Amino acid sequence: MPKLPTKSFDRSLWVFHVNTGSCNGCDIEILAALTPRYDVERFGIKLVGSPRHADALLVTGPVTRDMEDKVKRFYEQMADPKVVIVIGSCGISGGVFHESYNLVGPVDKVIPVDVYVPGCPPRPEAIIDGVVKAWMKLERLRREKK
């Protein structure tokens, strides 16, 4: 169990979600985390439409050849400090697609990854847990930078 921060987070976390080749199962679970049942927006976790506005990059699926340059650009367009969260077994190891001719590989072969959330697909609780871990790392990075 990670050590929880003693005070509340400094600021809300804006997340950019990208599907690099997932079957959409993980993406549906991310949406589930936003529904009234889990409602992560009440904690300030918000999906944004551009990586330039985001603190965290949420990646689902293995990286297909077509998405390789795009996911790199998403990562480079985010301001520092930033964190990358991979949701689902596909992004971690290739999962059910791991021997596909059309893959570059798991996400950490293309960009650095901070948090892995395994599962096919992971439950919304697991996704929220991963996001909170990434959030804590981000706050740490921010404090180190100050």
Next chain:
Amino acid sequence: MNLDFLTPYGFWNPILWLLVIFVALLVAYLIWLRGNSRYKKGTEQTKPFLSGYAPESKEAMMVSASNIYWGFTSTLKGYYNFLRKMHTGDIRDYLGWYVGIVAIMLILYILWGGA
């Protein structure tokens, strides 16, 4: 000096307006100050976001004026093609046209002018 203006339609004071503009600029500046200053200039971080695609040149991304007049120029294609041929961009051609037209007008004037 009294700068107040009281008309049947309302009240006007230029000093008050300057104050309003100053406050608005101040608020805009404060909002700008709250922005993220960590973007590194000259890197991907300050380039436009185009769903992950590499940004093209500004000219290629903008709607050109020819798009707005497309219907017009397409309908009058014959006329425009003829006009375009005349517009060579060479000043000597334009001077040639000028001298030619003036010569024709002079001849016409000499033959029938002033009658």
